[in-house]
Amino acid sequence: MKKRNSYPPEFKTKVVLEILAETFTINELAAKYHISPVVLSRWKNEFLDRASEVFKKGPSEDAKELEEKKEHISALEQKIGQLTYEVD
Structure with missing residues (x-):
């Protein structure tokens, strides 16, 4: 093959x-x-x-997807910070 x-x-x-x-x-x-x-x-x-x-014109689909992922990561980081604070 x-x-x-x-x-x-x-x-x-x-x-x-x-x-x-x-x-x-x-x-x-x-x-x-x-x-x-x-x-x-x-x-x-x-x-x-x-x-x-x-x-x-405008942002490409890749740029839009990247921005969405950045926002998702930011939200997850906030959640981690909140949960860490609650545990301490």
Whole structure:
């Protein structure tokens, strides 16, 4: 059974930009990087599908989620402080 390779986002971006530059075909780049053309096509499609997110206004979903988690941690810390005070 063949092990699945995991590639960092920076590498995927570099390869997709090469695809979009159209200097080489997907098949040529697949041979160059020893990655299936199907995988490269998937990376390209995902890149293009999500490209408009770069230009969206307001906080990203990740930023919203991070803020919610910070608030949750703060509430838990307050609860810990309250319970510690009650025990002492």
